Amino acid sequence: MVAGDICLAEDRRVPSRPSIRWRAIGVLQIGMTSLNEQRRRRDRSRAVQCGSDHYLAQVVTASTLRGDVDGLVAPEGGCDICIFDLCQPLPGRLDEGLALSVVMPRRLLEKAAGSRNPHGLVLKAGSPMTSLIVAYLEALYVLDAPLPEVQALAAQESVMTLLSAALNVAVPGDDGHAESQGAGLRLRVVDFINRNLCLLELCPEFLCRRFNVSRAHLYRAFAAHGGVAKTLRDMRLDAVYRELTEASASSRSISEMAWSFGFSSSNQLLRSFRARFGITPSEARATAAAVSK
Numbered sequence: 001m002v003a004g005d006i007c008l009a010e011d012r013r014v015p016s017r018p019s020i021r022w023r024a025i026g027v028l029q030i031g032m033t034s035l036n037e038q039r040r041r042r043d044r045s046r047a048v049q050c051g052s053d054h055y056l057a058q059v060v061t062a063s064t065l066r067g068d069v070d071g072l073v074a075p076e077g078g079c080d081i082c083i084f085d086l087c088q089p090l091p092g093r094l095d096e097g098l099a100l101s102v103v104m105p106r107r108l109l110e111k112a113a114g115s116r117n118p119h120g121l122v123l124k125a126g127s128p129m130t131s132l133i134v135a136y137l138e139a140l141y142v143l144d145a146p147l148p149e150v151q152a153l154a155a156q157e158s159v160m161t162l163l164s165a166a167l168n169v170a171v172p173g174d175d176g177h178a179e180s181q182g183a184g185l186r187l188r189v190v191d192f193i194n195r196n197l198c199l200l201e202l203c204p205e206f207l208c209r210r211f212n213v214s215r216a217h218l219y220r221a222f223a224a225h226g227g228v229a230k231t232l233r234d235m236r237l238d239a240v241y242r243e244l245t246e247a248s249a250s251s252r253s254i255s256e257m258a259w260s261f262g263f264s265s266s267n268q269l270l271r272s273f274r275a276r277f278g279i280t281p282s283e284a285r286a287t288a289a290a291v292s293k
Contacts, residue, residue: 023141026156029103030141055109055118056084057163059100059134081130081166083109085119087238100137102159107187112164114183117224121167129166136162185211186221193232197239198260204228236261237276240269244281245288254281 022031059081086103109118123130140155147155189207196202207228208215222228240257252260258269273281 023143023146024152025140025147025159026152027105027108028156028159030137031101031103032141033099033101053106054086054103055106056086057102057104057109058082058084059137060098079125079130079134081123081133083118083121083123088119100134100141102137104160108160109163110187111183112160113167114164116167118167123166127166129162133159133162133166183221185213185218186225189218189221189228190231190235193235197236198262200262202232202262204232233272234276236263237273240273240281241277241284244285257281 022029024030059079085106087106113121123133125131136159140159146152189211192207192210193202199206204215204218208218211218218228222231225231240261243252243257254269255266258264258266261269263269263272270280273279273284277284279287
């Protein structure tokens, strides 16, 4: 499949074998995928192991996507734009068809989305803004030649501006400035947590002091993500999982990891780990060791 051959008509014949072709627009990757029927089995442990710090916005143009995204039922094709966090599980089933996709760095989309959690959001096909975004992505994908760097960055900015406008539809009474401030605070806090996961005193109260904000202000910034305490716990659990399963896995004991990542005991880590991944830390380590042999 080549760029000039792309056709998004519903009766388009699809190759029997899946294929995908990508092109870069700045830091964005825009691709067209031809699909045969497939099932996604990307559970939470696989998502964490992948470690992709990106979002996927996918337009299922000639197919049906079924399944759930963190409890949300995925839509059925029709040029809806479905947004997925690639660090999250992606269960579901895709029927044969075509999908137009754009992969973008986490910081870019979360900045565009403001205080909303983009994972699982759907931009409906009937919206003029959705139609505009789809048409613009198609036009970028079928360009005959690469864009010069300055123009590619301008095109990238245009994509993010359109997505921001679609994701932050004005609601009467909303305070857009407050949402923007909350999103900025959340990005700064997440970056700080990432760099200090093993800081034992790291907790919501510590973060309030570190960023000079009230507990209520901090909670509002993370409300769409389940709260700051949940975000901190999940990030620590993901770090434990990666340490247990990466090729150069640490030989530290589970108790040592529990203490270094701020859990009060190995039992607390075990309960939280099993709730998030469906297996124990020991089972995760044993499975990774068996695969690497």
